[in-house]
Amino acid sequence: MAVVPILGDLVACPRCKSALDRDAVGFICENDACALARSHFTALGQVPVLVDFETSILDRHNLLRSAASSPLITRKSARSGLKRFIDNLPKGRRFTEFDALSFLDEAKLLDDHPVILVIGGGAVGEGAEPLYTDQSIRLIGTDIYVTPNVSVIADGHDLPLKTGSVHAIWIQAVLEHVLDPAKVVSEIHRVLVPNGIVYAETPFMQQVHEAAWDFTRFSLNGHRWLFRQFTEISAGVVRGPATTLLWAIRYFIAAVTGSYALGYRVSLMFFWLKYFERCAKPSIAVDGASGVYFFGRRSDNMIGPKDMVPYYRGAQ
DSSP: OOOOOGGGGBBOOOTTOOBBEEEEEEEEEEEETTTTGSSSOOOOTTTBBOTTTTTTSSHHHHHTTTTTTTTHHHHHHOOHHHHHHHHHHOOOSSSSSOHHHHHHHHHHHOOOOEEEEEEESSSSTTTTTTHHHHHEHHHHHHSSOTTTTEEEOOOOOSSSBBBTTTTEEEEEEGGGGGSOOHHHHHHHHHEEEEEEEEEEEEESSOOOTTSSSOOOOHHHHHHHHTTEEEEEEEEEEEHHHHHHHHHHHHHHHHHSSSHHHHHHHHHHHHGGGGGGGGGGGGHHHGGGOEEEEEEEESSOOOOGGHHHHHHHOOOO
């Protein structure tokens, strides 16, 4: 699994969006009027850190001191044998039939070798594996920590990419962890080519995870409004009420015992609940979804407030 190093002339200053020069030291903004042009952007090994720390929630010192490690990655690397066994069991029902192969098919209608941006791509998301094995695409992975999947450390609020430079964007389980989701979506709209596509998967009914780096949730309607500058191709529930219930059991046990670890272990005993997702009525699942998705195409038009009430797909 390898990310093609294609940053080249696609990168831009995260503040002024001017082109970046690259010399023996690293990247530097070409715009002399930009404050960020006065010094080189730093790097973690071979991975450039293209972040405007003055406006970002990210702290330069903490990010560099930690080597940009993620607590989520640390936890995953320490999985118990029981957790690994349960993870390898057949998954419960994903309500969406949409997958990464469909995403790639749409992207290749735009270009034979499309540039695909994965925002929050440090870890490979569920079902996203084809993005990392297709040799015909040009993949850019961004995150706030370094893994072999990451091409550049970036803050999604100010993507360090030129306007109209990307054909497709995959952002999975990320928007709950950004301070201003609307600004991130605005940046997605900016860097996409005309008719470029985006796939977003975001929690609705899940408890706080990633501690302080957890800010918001979206119903299916709220998610659609977030992507109101995009034409919908498809949208719906990713995981339904059974997954919501598993999250609730985990955090209930944690709350009454004071132990997150115990809550996690007890919730594993109820893994079989996810198979009941196959019996759930989709319209009711919309109202109790654990997570929702949106797949759409960049547009110059915007849906309006009066479009939102008729958009509701639940059963109430």
